[in-house]
Amino acid sequence: MSTKIQSLETIASALVADGKGILAADETVGTLTKRFEKLKIPSTAESRRDYREMLFTAPGSASFISGAIMFDETIRQRSSNGTPVPEILSKHGTIPGIKVDTGAKPLAGSESETVTEGLDGLRDRLTDYRAMGARFAKWRAVIRITDRLPSRTCVSVNAHALGRYAALCQEQELVPIVEPEVLMEGDHSIERCDEVTGQVLHAVFNALYEQKVLLEGMLLKPNMIVSGNACPMQASVTDVADATLQCLLRHVPASVPGVVFLSGGQSDVTATAHLNEINTRARAAPWRISFSYGRALQDLALATWLGNKDNDQAAQQAYYHRARCNAAATLGKYTAAMENELTGKIAKGYRSEGEDD
Numbered sequence: 062m063s064t065k066i067q068s069l070e071t072i073a074s075a076l077v078a079d080g081k082g083i084l085a086a087d088e089t090v091g092t093l094t095k096r097f098e099k100l101k102i103p104s105t106a107e108s109r110r111d112y113r114e115m116l117f118t119a120p121g122s123a124s125f126i127s128g129a130i131m132f133d134e135t136i137r138q139r140s141s142n143g144t145p146v147p148e149i150l151s152k153h154g155t156i157p158g159i160k161v162d163t164g165a166k167p168l169a170g171s172e173s174e175t176v177t178e179g180l181d182g183l184r185d186r187l188t189d190y191r192a193m194g195a196r197f198a199k200w201r202a203v204i205r206i207t208d209r210l211p212s213r214t215c216v217s218v219n220a221h222a223l224g225r226y227a228a229l230c231q232e233q234e235l236v237p238i239v240e241p242e243v244l245m246e247g248d249h250s251i252e253r254c255d256e257v258t259g260q261v262l263h264a265v266f267n268a269l270y271e272q273k274v275l276l277e278g279m280l281l282k283p284n285m286i287v288s289g290n291a292c293p294m295q296a297s298v299t300d301v302a303d304a305t306l307q308c309l310l311r312h313v314p315a316s317v318p319g320v321v322f323l324s325g326g327q328s329d330v331t332a333t334a335h336l337n338e339i340n341t342r343a344r345a346a347p348w349r350i351s352f353s354y355g356r357a358l359q360d361l362a363l364a365t366w367l368g369n370k371d372n373d374q375a376a377q378q379a380y381y382h383r384a385r386c387n388a389a390a391t392l393g394k395y396t397a398a399m400e401n402e403l404t405g406k407i408a409k410g411y412r413s414e415g416e417d418d
């Protein structure tokens with residue numbers, strides 16, 4: 062086996078090591094600024110760096126967090142004492158990762174769909190990111206559900222781009238996280254989410270196969286199979302777990318080492334409960350099942366932090382708490398009672414809204 066293949070497989074397995082998951086902290090400047098503004102936190106390069114540094118250095122969190130995904134701005138920053146941010150992560154035992162797409166842009170010829178861009182010049186950017194310490198990457202495709210959408214064009218161009226991105230990453234010895242997100246915004250049923258997610262996963266793995274992506278050296282970051290957030294009939298936690306597992310078993314090859322879910326706008330506790338339920342019934346699943354959450358790991362911490370260094374410790378405790386609950390959920394060992402174990406000065410009414418990127 063070539064050393065490159067070996068290294069891809071080693072990194073991919075380390076990211077889904079027993080009882081660990083990934084922190085997605087790769088919000089663009091625009092998205093993080095919106096979240097900061099809701100809480101009246103000034104958004105500057107320094108405040109964004111301080112926030113990320115607070116998360117990345119949270120004591121004990123590396124026992125639950127295998128890797129952290131950064132945005133381009135963060136990977137180039139230095140900590141308050143001059144250490145490059147990727148080095149802070151490695152020193153804490155967290156694998157540095159990087160978001161490499163340049164966003165979901167309007168798809169020509171479609172009324173309201175997007176195609177994720179960022180392939181131009183990607184090979185060179187990946188070389189640079191690897192030299193800065195990144196060992197894995199992320200690319201997010203976005204699929205919207207309505208009565209008539211997604212179009213076949215939207216699914217196929219996004220799948221093709223994910224394939225091209227993943228192949229380039231592996232060439233540059235970075236593990237690609239392949240993220241085809243079927244949005245939960247809408248009034249569609251859980252069955253419709255299942256149908257669309259199945260189509261999308263089928264198209265994505267087809268593209269990965271055609272573009273010779275090594276499945277053993279990648280991770281899949283899918284949505285769970287849930288009811289649309291405006292659907293009057295909300296599926297139960299057990300229905301979500303059953304449907305999600307069935308959909309993945311039908312469409313995700315056994316050679317993929319891990320499936321790491323996005324939270325997609327679920328409340329943090331719901332995202333943990335779903336992950337736990339999926340894992341309690343997935344003992345025979347061929348892949349590890351874990352998390353790569355953004356909002357569901359960060360919401361409570363951000364609302365506790367509020368841009369004030371005096372709140373660093375309380376915010377780190379809030380983040381540690383969610384990381385610990387989700388780590389337990391990867392083992393099917395999360396209980397609702399764990400939610401009462403968070404002590405300290407934490408925020409109330411902390412839900413953020415809106416899409417991630």
Ligand code: 13P
Pocket residue numbers: 085201240323324325326353354355356357417418
């Ligand atoms: P959420 O968990 O907030 O959906 O973010 C995950 C992510 O990385 C989206 O690209």
